[in-house]
Amino acid sequence: MPKKIRVAVNGYGVIGKRVADAVRVQQDMELVGVSDVISDYRIKTAVTLGISVYASTTEGSAQMDAAGLPVAGGLHQLLDKVDVVVDCTPAKIGAGNLERYREHGVKAIFQGGEKHELTGHSFVAHANYATALGRETTRVVSCNTTATVRTLTALKDAGLLAKARGVLIRRATDPWESDHSGIMNTIVPEGRIPSHQGPDAQSVDSSLDVVTMAAKGSHTQNHMHYWTVELSRTADREEVLDALRAESRIALVRRADGIVALNSTIELMRDLGRPRGDMYEVALWEDILTVQGNELFYTYTVDNQAVVIPENIDAIRALAGTVTNAAESIRRTNDALGVRQDFTTVPENTRTGSVGT
């Protein structure tokens, strides 16, 4: 059996804990441990789940000891045992860790809170897996940017995309920290146009003609995007939908099925038994999508906490160089996480069949 890719996660927060769990269900990966500075319920949960916990700083280590946590060692000891580290520390902290990873000869994946320039490569599996192969570092772009690139490159691959303009209504804060930050009963426009997601999408695919505008809403889960796209030619709805269906991490939903708002997709994921109610797919409304001549209009929702998790898993394989074919890595990740392409139908293999007469 081929050697498993040994993985560390540094920063066990919203993204880190999900990456850790996703690594644990990949047959070709081993989660060696996670590292953090915290000593509260969040990291105690990692211990409870049987994950080896390391301390990223000496202060963090002292606090973990004081909290009675079994600390397996310092971050440098964890780095000695792994092939790839996924840095999931808060935005801008990751940049300061790069040198440490280099010293240990460990390949490193950063998140969307870091700048493209940190790694010189920004990653979305469907768009540019091949250019990440064997690299020392990459950056998985932010949740909003990941969704933007998945949808626009699907249209581009079908030869349909001329240019795209998007409005992003972002969640205010993540649920776990909504007691100490967040906004109420208002919408807050970002201070500049374009918002960072458009230029970030171009850091993955420089050919994209894309502009984004963003505002924060007062809800805590999921972003919502509205897009106006100029098609390269006239096309009908079915052709556009087929182009979007070709990206395995876009899943269609329908108002007609009762999926009428962000809370509907959250409920759906919980009912499907997804871990933490996570939705890895971009959920795009099939029955709202409209084409008028060469203009396309559509809207979708993005689970900000989960959408980048499959990309992190593919980025691990790309940097490790163990799977050279993007489609094969994407298939493995999708299978392990149960990613669906369509929430409008019941999957073939789960139909019980009609009752005989």
Ligand SMILES: NC(=O)C1=CN([C@@H]2O[C@H](COP(=O)(O)OP(=O)(O)OC[C@H]3O[C@@H](n4cnc5c(N)ncnc54)[C@H](OP(=O)(O)O)[C@@H]3O)[C@@H](O)[C@H]2O)C=CC1
């Ligand atoms: N939240 C989201 O929806 C998304 C986030 N991202 C990106 O992912 C990255 C991580 O964000 P998120 O998971 O939300 O962050 P969180 O704050 O939820 O988690 C980060 C964790 O890292 C810990 N930490 C702080 N400093 C260090 C350090 N020096 N070494 C190790 N661990 C440290 C934090 O502790 P403490 O709480 O004490 O600071 C916390 O436990 C960011 O780049 C963000 O932009 C990307 C897509 C979506």
Ligand SMILES: O=C(OP(=O)(O)O)[C@H](O)COP(=O)(O)O
């Ligand atoms: O990467 C994200 O969103 P973004 O693409 O709008 O920056 C995550 O939802 C984190 O957002 P935050 O910058 O509000 O923590």
